[in-house]
Amino acid sequence: MPSMAQGGLRKSTENHNQLNRNFPNHDSFSRKQKIAQHRKSLPIASVEKRLVDEVRKNDILIIVGETGSGKTTQLPQFLFNAGFCREGKTIGITQPRRVAAVTVAKRVAEECGVQLGQRVGYSIRFEDTTSGSTRIKYMTDGLLLREALLDPYLSRYSVIIVDEAHERTVHTDVLLGLLKDVQKARSKTFNGHLNSESKTTDGTMLDKDNGAAAISFLKQSQGGKFPPLKLVIMSASLDARGFSEYFGGAKAVHIQGRQFPVDIFYTHHAEPDYLDATLITIFQIHLEEGPGDILVFLTGQEEIESVERLIKERLQRLPEGSQKLLTVPIFSALPSEKQMRAFAPAPTGFRKVILATNIAETSITIPGIRYVIDPGFVKARSYDPLKGMESLIIVPTSKAQALQRSGRAGREGPGKCFRLYPEGEFEKLEDSTKPEIKRCNLSNVILQLKALGVDDILGFDFMEKPSRASIVKSLEQLYLLGALTDECKLSNPVGQQMARLPLDPVYSKALILASQFNCLEEMLITVALLSVESIFYTPREKFEEARTAMKCFSSPEGDHLTLINVYRASDEFLEKRTMGLNKEKSEKILRKWCKENFINSRSLRHARDIHSQIRGHVEQMGLCIASCGDDMLPFRRCLAASFFINAALKQPEGTYRALASGQVVQIHPSSVLFQAKPECIIFNELVQTNHKYIRNITRIDYLWLSELAPQSNLMVTGSFVWQWLFNLVQPLVSGCCLMAMYNDSMRSFLSRHL
Numbered sequence: 001m002p003s004m005a006q007g008g009l010r011k012s013t014e015n016h017n018q019l020n021r022n023f024p025n026h027d028s029f030s031r032k033q034k035i036a037q038h039r040k041s042l043p044i045a046s047v048e049k050r051l052v053d054e055v056r057k058n059d060i061l062i063i064v065g066e067t068g069s070g071k072t073t074q075l076p077q078f079l080f081n082a083g084f085c086r087e088g089k090t091i092g093i094t095q096p097r098r099v100a101a102v103t104v105a106k107r108v109a110e111e112c113g114v115q116l117g118q119r120v121g122y123s124i125r126f127e128d129t130t131s132g133s134t135r136i137k138y139m140t141d142g143l144l145l146r147e148a149l150l151d152p153y154l155s156r157y158s159v160i161i162v163d164e165a166h167e168r169t170v171h172t173d174v175l176l177g178l179l180k181d182v183q184k185a186r187s188k189t190f191n192g193h194l195n196s197e198s199k200t201t202d203g204t205m206l207d208k209d210n211g212a213a214a215i216s217f218l219k220q221s222q223g224g225k226f227p228p229l230k231l232v233i234m235s236a237s238l239d240a241r242g243f244s245e246y247f248g249g250a251k252a253v254h255i256q257g258r259q260f261p262v263d264i265f266y267t268h269h270a271e272p273d274y275l276d277a278t279l280i281t282i283f284q285i286h287l288e289e290g291p292g293d294i295l296v297f298l299t300g301q302e303e304i305e306s307v308e309r310l311i312k313e314r315l316q317r318l319p320e321g322s323q324k325l326l327t328v329p330i331f332s333a334l335p336s337e338k339q340m341r342a343f344a345p346a347p348t349g350f351r352k353v354i355l356a357t358n359i360a361e362t363s364i365t366i367p368g369i370r371y372v373i374d375p376g377f378v379k380a381r382s383y384d385p386l387k388g389m390e391s392l393i394i395v396p397t398s399k400a401q402a403l404q405r406s407g408r409a410g411r412e413g414p415g416k417c418f419r420l421y422p423e424g425e426f427e428k429l430e431d432s433t434k435p436e437i438k439r440c441n442l443s444n445v446i447l448q449l450k451a452l453g454v455d456d457i458l459g460f461d462f463m464e465k466p467s468r469a470s471i472v473k474s475l476e477q478l479y480l481l482g483a484l485t486d487e488c489k490l491s492n493p494v495g496q497q498m499a500r501l502p503l504d505p506v507y508s509k510a511l512i513l514a515s516q517f518n519c520l521e522e523m524l525i526t527v528a529l530l531s532v533e534s535i536f537y538t539p540r541e542k543f544e545e546a547r548t549a550m551k552c553f554s555s556p557e558g559d560h561l562t563l564i565n566v567y568r569a570s571d572e573f574l575e576k577r578t579m580g581l582n583k584e585k586s587e588k589i590l591r592k593w594c595k596e597n598f599i600n601s602r603s604l605r606h607a608r609d610i611h612s613q614i615r616g617h618v619e620q621m622g623l624c625i626a627s628c629g630d631d632m633l634p635f636r637r638c639l640a641a642s643f644f645i646n647a648a649l650k651q652p653e654g655t656y657r658a659l660a661s662g663q664v665v666q667i668h669p670s671s672v673l674f675q676a677k678p679e680c681i682i683f684n685e686l687v688q689t690n691h692k693y694i695r696n697i698t699r700i701d702y703l704w705l706s707e708l709a710p711q712s713n714l715m716v717t718g719s720f721v722w723q724w725l726f727n728l729v730q731p732l733v734s735g736c737c738l739m740a741m742y743n744d745s746m747r748s749f750l751s752r753h754l
């Protein structure tokens with residue numbers, strides 16, 4: 001067992017975090033001492049002075065260090081203590097994941113001995129805990145991008161730390177390009193020579209061309225003098241070369257980590273059912289191995305919840321003495337107080353098994369882990385630019401991910417990692433994960449860049465350029481939605497309004513249209529419910545009961561109306577049953593109602609939150625908020641007008657053909673239209689497992705499409721002849737050839753801008 005002097009943390013409850021507990025006064029002193037001791041023991045502690053010096057000396061610094069070495073929690077505190085927040089400036093730290101922003105901010109607030117929202121706070125989409133006195137602000141990378149819309153110089157920040165840069169989320173990649181420009185522009189304003197050479201803070205000359213590029217997108221903002229911006233890029237991947245090259249040879253500092261040996265075990269054969277293999281392995285470890293918590297990597301909420309249930313079932317069959325196993329889920333959609341449970345120690349004598357998504361790979365470090373189970377899969381975004389279809393698919397991890405996962409077992413002492421695939425498979429894995437920008441729909445990002453005044457998307461300084469085909473497809477989509485003018489500028493007011501809403505462009509457009517169809521109340525509910533994980537809870541053992549409960553809400557018109565029925569029923573219930581009760585009691589009663597109706601109360605609560613926030617946005621925008629009451633026809637017409645890009649027609653054999661892409665898809669069994677199979681539908685989501693399933697579907701009238709969405713005629717594959725031709729030549733066409741297939745209007749729009 002490593003001693004504290006060696007830096008390893010002993011596996012004892014003393015060293016766990018107990019963040020969500022209220023400590024009586026006599027405990028809080030010793031807790032403070034323990035935290036101080038823990039901070040001193042982190043690898044980063046010994047290089048505090050050096051790191052602060054390097055940030056002073058370099059405008060851009062890259063810091064590379066093992067997960068758990070203290071980068072995320074400590075560096076902002078070092079910089080704060082070194083005076084980087086003078087004159088009311090803030091240190092901003094971006095995270096790719098909401099959970100990381102929340103848990104880390106809470107931890108750092110506690111380490112600093114301040115209340116969350118004071119000196120330390122976090123801000124994520126639909127949740128902001130910061131105040132005027134916040135100086136260390138954790139946020140998602142997407143949120144900082146949105147802030148740039150309102151404050152293009154990011155003037156409140158003295159330092160921006162882009163954390164977990166190795167994850168290469170699409171927002172991180174765009175942010176890196178943007179920050180490069182903001183930094184140059186701020187240097188220029190500071191030196192007061194907008195049209196001449198200027199110096200960076202370390203005295204080197206900034207060339208004119210770079211500065212000009214930077215200023216071009218900032219030219220619309222008011223002038224002003226801003227102190228230079230420091231950039232720190234932090235990464236857990238040991239290869240800093242890519243970042244360093246991108247930032248013109250920026251300096252990289254490596255923090256020596258502490259990693260104990262981890263024994264890796266593989267299966268003899270490929271596992272046909274990795275969830276079952278996971279369960280068997282959990283119980284093998286629990287019954288046969290020494291103390292230590294288990295971390296299991298699963299692909300998403302559904303998988304996590306199903307494994308959690310199965311563990312509980314199997315535990316009951318074990319003899320009483322062996323039942324001391326506590327399951328704790330952690331994934332992004334989990335409310336934050338529940339997320340904190342992963343960090344709290346298990347009760348004495350219990351072993352904790354944490355069921356996590358790949359969030360626990362590098363974003364968060366959970367103490368106490370000695371065993372890792374890695375089935376070898378991850379849920380990833382995938383985008384087909386030719387079809388314009390984005391989907392979530394479960395794919396094998398990369399080698400880099402597998403190594404990060406196993407590393408989690410060796411943080412505090414020697415550990416074991418069980419990879420649930422044969423050893424030969426490891427060699428076949430990709431070395432590292434493809435950056436997200438290469439496999440996602442770019443409409444959202446392009447809309448934001450356009451709103452920032454970046455007109456030349458192809459010329460934007462991306463670390464890795466997205467394919468021409470996906471830029472073309474996203475421009476086409478934005479044009480069809482009316483967000484771009486023929487000149488490829490953001491349209492006014494539609495494009496401008498869409499850019500202001502923190503939603504996928506398709507949903508933003510749906511809200512704007514709904515105000516014209518007098519059904520914005522209904523669309524707000526729909527968009528809120530589509531923004532959370534499934535609202536229905538269908539436990540396997542009570543499948544029939546859950547189905548019957550769902551029928552009470554289901555609408556023959558489809559899933560969107562069904563969602564509205566659930567929301568309205570919950571509103572009615574709250575109105576009738578919780579009058580005069582305090583918040584806590586009302587929530588308790590609502591939870592009970594949810595349980596009786598097989599509704600996921602967590603998702604419903606989250607949706608209600610999102611609903612009130614988006615309502616605030618659309619009120620501010622001055623949209624007309626009206627309800628269509630019980631006549632849902634205008635609402636369905638509005639759905640057709642909004643989601644025409646995802647319209648599909650029934651095929652003779654009962655499958656559907658998506659009109660825009662020509663793809664053959666099937667209705668997901670969870671849809672209320674699974675049996676009814678109407679002739680023409682619109683859908684919101686494509687999920688690819690063994691089949692291409694569509695979810696969230698509503699019946700529409702085919703004729704509405706040409707009436708309400710005439711722009712759908714601009715789509716390349718508007719007719720079946722086109723679809724047939726398109727499918728035939730699709731493997732041969734590249735982004736450029738694709739141009740030849742657009743109809744005249746779309747072709748002239750695109751050719752003017754590419």
Ligand code: CDP
Nearest residue numbers: 017067068069070071072073103107365367
């Ligand atoms: O960013 P990096 O992976 O280098 O490390 P970190 O997130 O700053 O974590 C440093 C230490 O703080 C780890 O040993 C974690 O166990 C601990 N930590 C914690 O106990 N609770 C949190 N919510 C976050 C970090």
Ligand code: MG
Nearest residue numbers: 071072362363
């Ligand atoms: Mg970190």
